[in-house]
Amino acid sequence: MNLRVLVPALTMVLCAPALQGGTKLSRAALDGNIAQMTQLMEAGEKVNDIDKWGWTPLLWACYYGQEKAAVLLLERGADPNLLTIKSYGRYQPGTSPLILAAYYGHAKIVKALLDHKADPALKDSKGQTARDYAESFSFAEVVALLPK
Template sequence: MSEHKPGQPHQPENQLDEDAIAFAQGIFELARNGGTKMLNPLLEAGVPVDIRTSNGDSLLMLATYNGHVDAARLLLEKGADPDLANDRLQTPLAGVVYKGDMDCVNLLLEKGAGVDCRPDGAKTPLMYAAMFNRTNMIERLLEAGADPQLQDAEGNTALSLARAMDAQDAIKHLDR
């Protein structure tokens, strides 16, 4: 229990915890909604750039997943880890491929995201592109050096996942 100091308003500890949680949730909402102008001073003041939600989503994951390129650029310039995976074993690059956002794919690759980076056994960004028949992303990821032979925990490759999803265009791109 914290000690109450004279001259300071007394707040119960659970109120302080609730205030901290509300503050963090506000920061997550800024990233989710592209609040670049409001995020910048908070990061400058010391808010950790890789702070994460209870689901493990980083500010960068929230910004990119919701298509906010300017907020994502700010976070990357402030040192956000472009390969920090969430609790669903998705990196920001895998998340934006899943969402189909080419602008965020390009930004992440330009700013150093690992094209094949993923937690052990997870799907690569190329696997998500193949599953959802996103041929423009398949081409971009292959151009960036993606390895089409990598396997997930079940032994699937990008090509086998494209076949399982009957993603005909992706199959043509990968079956060369």
């Protein structure tokens, strides 16, 4: 077999997991894998590290509605006001964890973020706040948590 074909193909297979979510902690957070998250943090992974997608593990936990993962990260010192620094899907740089949680109606995550000093006044690149999104999607429970 031709090595010019085999080496890139083998590299893709071996590196595929690393290409699916950034840092190991980000991947564990978006999967909601608490045991792995705990192990990774104890091994030195930082809760506020930004992965190759420009997001933190907390942003991923909020995006995927992983409540236990979000709470664990917040309890371990994750900054609830760190913003995305790269585009991902419809989300532009400057999106906060609170905006993500409100956008999807994750009320328990919104409450946890607010309890850990998330700033509800932060606006994304479209000038929208978490409350704006919660109102636009009629997430009454989330709207009730967020100040006017």
